[in-house]
Amino acid sequence: MESPNRVWRTVVGSPGPLTFALLLLLGAEAGLRGLNTSHIGARLWQLAAVAMLCAITALASRRSFTAALVAAAALPIGSVLIRLGDVLISPPVDIKLLVTEVVAVMALIAVLVREASTSRAVIGLAVVLVGTASAWSIRPNYRKEVGGAVRVYEPAPGIAVTIGGILLVASVGLGLYLRLRDRERRRSVEAEVLAAQRSERMALARDLHDVVAHYVTTIVVHSQAAEAVLDLNPDAAREVLPVITSSGTEALAAMRTLVGTLRGSEPAGSGSADPTSDLTADIRTVTEESGLPVHLELDLVEQVPPKFERSVLRLVQESLTNSRKHAADVTRVDVSVSTREGVIHLRVADNGSGAGQAPIGGSGGYGLVGMRERVELLGGTFTAGARPGAGWEVQARIPISTFLGTPLAESRANPS
Known part of the structure; x- marks a missing residue:
């Protein structure tokens, strides 16, 4: 079973799962709010605006700052469409913001805080908040027919601000948590890469020392021996030359093997020295x-x-x-x-x-x-x-x- 943290990272950080989750929520909410009734005309305006917001939010994992700017403009535009539906079609919509819209904005903020730089995240967050507040003020209030009369329910500003603040803190907190987890993961990967590189360097250093030093030392020893007896016994000195030649040839072959390994043209550990x-x-x-x-x-x-x-x-x-x-x-x-x-x-x-x-x-x-x-x-x-x-x-x-x-x-x- 996957951990909740992994699920959150997958949903918030990938456009596919996020799009599916938002559309699923939108479809469920549309059914609960009576899309199949005579109110369909008014509701289609709202659903179109929400679908547009969902599409923008789904793209946030690729360009979070751009998505924040577009969403900040799309939210008031969607509210204008809903307001127009409220004027042209009766009865009007029955809620300020759909749950899907709230979730989409929260996901957008979380992705923005997670992906964007600090300065862009602050600017994008401010723009999204302004757009959300504008959308809230433009939309019609919740109304309901009671005894043949239409009653208008205007939400208390204090409650709206409190709930909005809680949701904002939750979104920013989720984004910061994922941001820190990503940073730790990058550091862990970098540490593993550095450790692997160091291990490879040490292995190559050992091979270079073991193989090349062996042959070079043989060359030096026999050269010194030949030099010592050259004047007294030239034949003995001449007998050493094939050994020096053989050691030099094998040293060159070992060097070619190591160079080939570094270039990736030969598998590690191949060659005559193995x-x-x-x-x-x-x-x-x-x-x-x-x-x-x-x-x-x-x-x-x-x-x-x-x-x-x-x-x-x-x-x-x-x-x-x-x-x-x-x-x-x-x-x-x-x-x-x-x-x-x-x-x-x-x-x-x-x-x-x-x-x-x-x-x-x-x-x-x-x-x-x-x-x-x-x-x-x-x-x-x-x-x-x-x-x-x-x-x-x-x-x-x-x-x-x-x-x-x-x-x-x-x-x-x-x-x-």
């Missing part, structure tokens, strides 16, 4: 291409969801990149990736010495920050720090049992 369906093979490839003495242990006995495979591969890749950039005299890097009891356990540890070692390629970047964000987004925990004695260690624990459905312990207790 994981395949075989996480074990992907990790082996990354470790072999790292140029480090890696001791690899893989124990992926449980299914790793595709959304986790990319993050695991990037964590291994970035950890190895950090070892190349920041550690010196590395003789062993232990890489361990396993799944136990619905949790991915990842560990990358080297025995290098980073004391006083300037990072290759310049100052340190956002690698650890990006890895921590990536793990925490998946609900895991991340730690990184120096090992006792020498070296650096990265550890991550990422739960996957919840993603897979039933927690692992529960599924083992209830095998199907």
